[in-house]
Amino acid sequence: MENLDTAFRALADPTRRAILARLALGEATVMELVKPFELTQPAISQHLKVLENAGLITRRVEGTKRPCRLAKEGVAEIDHWLSMLRKVLAKNYDRLDEILADVKPAEKETKKGRRKK
Amino acid sequence: MENLDTAFRALADPTRRAILARLALGEATVMELVKPFELTQPAISQHLKVLENAGLITRRVEGTKRPCRLAKEGVAEIDHWLSMLRKVLAKNYDRLDEILADVKPAEKETKKGRRKK
DNA sequence: ATAATATATCAGTATATCCTTATATAAGGA
DNA sequence: TCCTTATATAAGGATATACTGATATATTAT
Numbered sequence A, B: 001m002e003n004l005d006t007a008f009r010a011l012a013d014p015t016r017r018a019i020l021a022r023l024a025l026g027e028a029t030v031m032e033l034v035k036p037f038e039l040t041q042p043a044i045s046q047h048l049k050v051l052e053n054a055g056l057i058t059r060r061v062e063g064t065k066r067p068c069r070l071a072k073e074g075v076a077e078i079d080h081w082l083s084m085l086r087k088v089l090a091k092n093y094d095r096l097d098e099i100l101a102d103v104k105p106a107e108k109e110t111k112k113g114r115r116k117k
Numbered sequence C: 001a002t003a004a005t006a007t008a009t010c011a012g013t014a015t016a017t018c019c020t021t022a023t024a025t026a027a028g029g030a
Numbered sequence D: 001t002c003c004t005t006a007t008a009t010a011a012g013g014a015t016a017t018a019c020t021g022a023t024a025t026a027t028t029a030t
Helices: A002-011 A014-023 A030-034 A041-053 A072-106 B002-011 B014-023 B030-034 B041-053 B072-106
Strands: A057-059 A068-070 B057-059 B068-070
Touching: A002 A014, A002 A041, A002 A072, A002 B002, A002 B014, A014 A041, A014 A057, A014 A068, A014 B002, A014 B072, A030 A041, A041 A057, A068 B072, A072 B014, A072 B068, A072 B072, B002 B014, B002 B041, B002 B072, B014 B041, B014 B057, B014 B068, B030 B041, B041 B057
Parallel strands: none
Antiparallel strands: A057 A068, B057 B068
C-alpha cells in the first residue's frame, strides 16, 4: 500500500495540513496559498505537488492560475485505513482491558526488589 | 501541532502500519513483532520507539518482555484532525461543487486556441 | 557467578525531505 | 512584440529517516 505511505507522509507536514485546512474553506490559487506562510512560492508549489501526488488535492487550469481543492477520494482512503484501528479501539479494547486486568495481578513476580546496586 | 506531525509521520511507514494492524489483534512482544518481518530486531525496536513517541502505542514491562498495545488517545487525536476534512468533504463539498459548476461556464475565455507553435 | 533471552542503544551509511535561489514556461495585457 | 503575473522546475545544502551490525543492559534460568 504505497499510496497510504504517500498520503500519511503528506499529512505529516504542518504546512501541508494548513494548506488542506485552508482548502477546506474552498478553492484557492497557488499565490493565495503562499500568502499566509513565510515561505517562498516554490516551497508551496512543492508542497502542492506532494499533496497532489498523495491524492489529497486536485488542480484545475484557469488561465495562468491553478486553483486547488480538496480531493474526496484521498481523504476517504486514509479514513478507511484508520477506521480499522478506530473499530478495534472502540469495540474490542475494553474487553482486552478486562483480560489484561485479570492477567496483571497474576503477573509473575518480577524480582524488582533485588535489583543490583 | 507538533504531535500530529509525529503521529502522521509514524503512520507513513508500511512496517509501522503493519505493526499497528498486528496490535489491533491484541498485545505483542517485540520478538513477536519481529517475526513476520524480514527486518532485524533493532529495526523493529526503532519503529516501536517511533510509534510510542507518536502516542500510537504503549508498552508494559513484564519481566524481560515489553508487550506493546495500541494507544487509544493517539488514534483519537489523528482522527480528530481528519474529521475536520471529513466533515467538509461530506457536508459542504457538494454545495461547493454546485458553486463551482456555476462558475465554470462563466470562466474567462482562456485563449488556449492561439498557443504558440 | 554464568549463560541465555529480550530488548535497547550506538555508529555508520544511503536515501529522502524541506527549504532556498535562480531560472523556465505559459498566459494575459500593453 | 515586450512586459508582467502565475506557476513549475532545477540545483544545492541542511537535516531527518530507515536500515544494518555490534554492543549494552536487564531479567531469568542454571
